[in-house]
Amino acid sequence: MALSPQDVERDVTAFIVENFLFGNAADAPKPATSFMETGLIDSTGILELVAWLEGKYGISVGDDQLVPENLDSVGNIAAFVVRTKGG
Amino acid sequence: MGIGFEVLDIDLEAEANRICEAIRKGVSLELKRRGVVVALSGGIDSSCVAALSARALGPKHVHGLHMPERDSSGETIKLSKSVSDTFGFDSTVEDITPILEGLRCYERRDEAIKMVFPDFGPGWKSKIVLPGVLDGSAANQSYNVYSVVVQTPGGEILKKRLPPKAYLQIVAATNFKQRTRKMLEYYHADRLHFATTGTPNRLEYDQGFFVKNGDGAADIKPIAHLYKTQVYAMARHLGVPAAICNRAPTTDTYSLAQGQDEFYFSLPYDKMDLCLWAKNHGKAPGDVAGALGLTAEQVERVYRDIDQKRATTRYMHLAPVKCGEIPELDV
Numbered sequence: 001m002a003l004s005p006q007d008v009e010r011d012v013t014a015f016i017v018e019n020f021l022f023g024n025a026a027d028a029p030k031p032a033t034s035f036m037e038t039g040l041i042d043s044t045g046i047l048e049l050v051a052w053l054e055g056k057y058g059i060s061v062g063d064d065q066l067v068p069e070n071l072d073s074v075g076n077i078a079a080f081v082v083r084t085k086g087g
Numbered sequence: 088m089g090i091g092f093e094v095l096d097i098d099l100e101a102e103a104n105r106i107c108e109a110i111r112k113g114v115s116l117e118l119k120r121r122g123v124v125v126a127l128s129g130g131i132d133s134s135c136v137a138a139l140s141a142r143a144l145g146p147k148h149v150h151g152l153h154m155p156e157r158d159s160s161g162e163t164i165k166l167s168k169s170v171s172d173t174f175g176f177d178s179t180v181e182d183i184t185p186i187l188e189g190l191r192c193y194e195r196r197d198e199a200i201k202m203v204f205p206d207f208g209p210g211w212k213s214k215i216v217l218p219g220v221l222d223g224s225a226a227n228q229s230y231n232v233y234s235v236v237v238q239t240p241g242g243e244i245l246k247k248r249l250p251p252k253a254y255l256q257i258v259a260a261t262n263f264k265q266r267t268r269k270m271l272e273y274y275h276a277d278r279l280h281f282a283t284t285g286t287p288n289r290l291e292y293d294q295g296f297f298v299k300n301g302d303g304a305a306d307i308k309p310i311a312h313l314y315k316t317q318v319y320a321m322a323r324h325l326g327v328p329a330a331i332c333n334r335a336p337t338t339d340t341y342s343l344a345q346g347q348d349e350f351y352f353s354l355p356y357d358k359m360d361l362c363l364w365a366k367n368h369g370k371a372p373g374d375v376a377g378a379l380g381l382t383a384e385q386v387e388r389v390y391r392d393i394d395q396k397r398a399t400t401r402y403m404h405l406a407p408v409k410c411g412e413i414p415e416l417d418v
Contacts, residue, residue, distance in 0.1 A: 042399045043231040047251040063218070063248055066230050 003057070003085050008078035015052055016074070020045060031075035036068060046071055053077070059084045091378045092357065094364055095316045099324040102317075106309050107143035113307050114144065120282040122148030123307065124275050126268050127178070129166030131331060132286040135318050136309050138325035140284065141174040150275055151178030154268045156187055158342045169328045179275065183267050192263040199256035203235055203247050210240035214341035215249065215257060220353030220392045221385050231395060238343055261341070265301025282306035288315045290359055294393065295400020296351050303403060314360040353392050354379075362389045 009031050017025050020041060035041040041049065049071065050061050059081065061070075070080040114120050122144055125137040140149045151171040155164050164180070171178035187193060200207045207213070215233045233254050236246045249257070272283045285305025287297055292311040297303035310318055315336070323332050336356055337344065352359045358379050365375040365386075372386035379386065 036395070039398050043395075044251065044255070044399075046230050047232055047249070047254060051250050051252075063229075063232075063234075066232055066248075068230075071230070 003082055005078040005082050008081045009074050012074050012077050029074055032073055034072050036072055057081050089377045090365060090370060090375045092361055095314055095360055097317055099321055106139055110143035110309055114282050118282045118306050120280055122281040123284045124150050124272050124281050125284050126152045126154060126272050127167035127170050129163045131319055131322050132288050134170045134327045134331050135322040136284050136286045137170050138174055138327055139309050141176055146174055146176040149176040150279055151176055152272060153178060153180045154183050156183045156264060166331055173328055181271050186267050187263055190263050192260050196257055196260035199253045200235055202253040204237050207237060212238040212342040214343040220388050262298045262301055265298035269301050269304050287311050288318045289313055290315050290363060294396045295403045299403045315356045316360045353389055366390050366393055
């Protein structure tokens, strides 16, 4: 079955809540919430997130793909993962 | 109207007098110590702090420390000794390599590099670098994610992005260097009843370019308000040896030569200073772009990078988080 953006959003949100928010789901980011603007995830957090994405979805994220368009929100990540898996 | 580098010009003699008065009052009245210890790296910042301290307190009340280790540049100790010689204060050499070996600093660092380059070992050199702020497209500026650069024994240069575990372990291991030096600074400060000095300039202090509880720990930080350009000017004014004043800033922490601008800052220090000054004074990117030889859009990227680094390193300035009030202590 094809991976949907909603599946990825759910998984990414769960990863963020568990690893960056100590399980506090009340502070979970909305799909469009910018990590940079809210300060929720810094560059080390992005590294951790990318390592997890690569393991979870079997993708390889290139240096030129480490940009906010792909990674600055749960929604951006979901679109990026689906695009990468599909492509 | 365009802004130029002249905005960083200061009255050096007046500022030196003001800082020296602050050192005298700070050390005697606030810290209640008899002098200061200065860790001398052979770089401009520690040399300037040493010169100011000797002028403020007299050379008998300054003690210098030379603390090279295995990865230090060969000229480090020669330069740092030229400072204690020039300003006439006593100093001690503490080679910290055996301590770092005891802590397994090099071993832990190399173990982390091997996660990325499994063949890494004796005869190889390494450093870590950030992507350039001016690389990539404006709308999609890359994150500040470190890569490790290695040089093989045959001279080949290889570069790979660091996964989080390797990155954090490399930083944690190399931070032993700054923390070991600070531990020895406090040893000498305690035995002499002196205070320790911190030597960050404004650029480093603002952007979190220090190790928490390493070089970031100090009882007094005499030049934390001065832009690095001003520190160079002050050092020349105070008579710091020319070999130090004419030397490009390095981290002197990794075995491969590493400029501060590739390790941390997005531009050479003088341009970073002007960007930071302009941002701090509410100037538009276009006001300063001409003097920097950049476009307004590129300056805007540097402004964003300044904000990003402030946010990322904010915790390094924070006092410990307390979970209850202690109103009796006025600190």
